[in-house]
Amino acid sequence: DTEVTQTPKHLVMGMTNKKSLKCEQHMGHRAMYWYKQKAKKPPELMFVYSYEKLSINESVPSRFSPECPNSSLLNLHLHALQPEDSALYLCASSQGLKNYGYTFGSGTRLTVV
Amino acid sequence: EDKVVQSPLSLVVHEGDTVTLNCSYEVTNFRSLLWYKQEKKAPTFLFMLTSSGIEKKSGRLSSILDKKELFSILNITATQTGDSAIYLCAAANQAGTALIFGKGTTLSVSS
Numbered sequence: 042d043t044e045v046t047q048t049p050k051h052l053v054m055g056m057t058n059k060k061s062l063k064c065e066q067h068m069g070h071r072a073m074y075w076y077k078q079k080a081k082k083p084p085e086l087m088f089v090y091s092y093e094k095l096s097i098n099e100s101v102p103s104r105f106s107p108e109c110p111n112s113s114l115l116n117l118h119l120h121a122l123q124p125e126d127s128a129l130y131l132c133a134s135s136q137g138l139k140n141y142g143y144t145f146g147s148g149t150r151l152t153v154v
Numbered sequence: 155e156d157k158v159v160q161s162p163l164s165l166v167v168h169e170g171d172t173v174t175l176n177c178s179y180e181v182t183n184f185r186s187l188l189w190y191k192q193e194k195k196a197p198t199f200l201f202m203l204t205s206s207g208i209e210k211k212s213g214r215l216s217s218i219l220d221k222k223e224l225f226s227i228l229n230i231t232a233t234q235t236g237d238s239a240i241y242l243c244a245a246a247n248q249a250g251t252a253l254i255f256g257k258g259t260t261l262s263v264s265s
Contacts, residue, residue, distance in 0.1 A: 074252070081260075082257070083242055083244075083255035083256060083257055083258055084197070084242075084253075084255055085255075086252045086253070089251060089252060096251065097251055097252065099252075129195075131196055131197075138249070138251055139185075139248075139249075142199070142202070143188070143199065143253065144199070145190075145196035145197050145198070145199075146196055147195040147196045148195050148196050
């Protein structure tokens with residue numbers, strides 16, 4: 042298995058909803074990442090997990106809450122989002138922080154209404 | 155502040171043309187430069203360049219890194235409509251904590 046799987050592929054949520062994005066990989070990668078990508082912009086780093094511990098939080102608002110329950114799984118919990126949070130949320134993984142063979146998931150297209 | 159600059163931002167060519175995409179970088183403790191192709195969803199990996207002057211090739215695509223001049227180019231020969239995409243360049247530093255992406259070059263290949 043050489044893929045990063047993200048679910049759901051599309052999500053529409055209201056500003057008062059609570060939802061979660063899920064990312065899974067079975068390549069034995071120990072670093073996992075959340076990126077946010079707005080239309081026609083490059084991906085922007087949100088969070089980095091290394092060996093299931095949060096390594097980097099790029100000053101992301103607390104309405105985004107990451108969780109890494111085990112080495113294969115990375116979640117992003119969403120609560121009280123704003124319409125401007127609508128974007129493509131990409132998960133990526135790599136063997137370790139210093140290995141740049143990033144594999145990206147196909148993303149979750151999030152729309153906040 | 156670390157930055158990656160790509161040019162041109164957009165490019166329109168005809169099938170069969172050869173294109174060159176540019177990427178310059180200013181990254182503290184630079185380690186590697188990566189190229190990705192992004193169509194509708196996730197970026198797909200093309201090349202990782204760590205050493206200067208060594209060309210990497212994959213079919214009609216090739217790329218090279220110049221660590222002295224701090225830039226890389228991505229060449230696509232005999233372009234096809236399927237090459238239409240956004241091409242992202244990203245730099246990684248020694249700490250390896252994240253990739254610094256350029257804004258991308260949008261390539262449109264018309265038949």
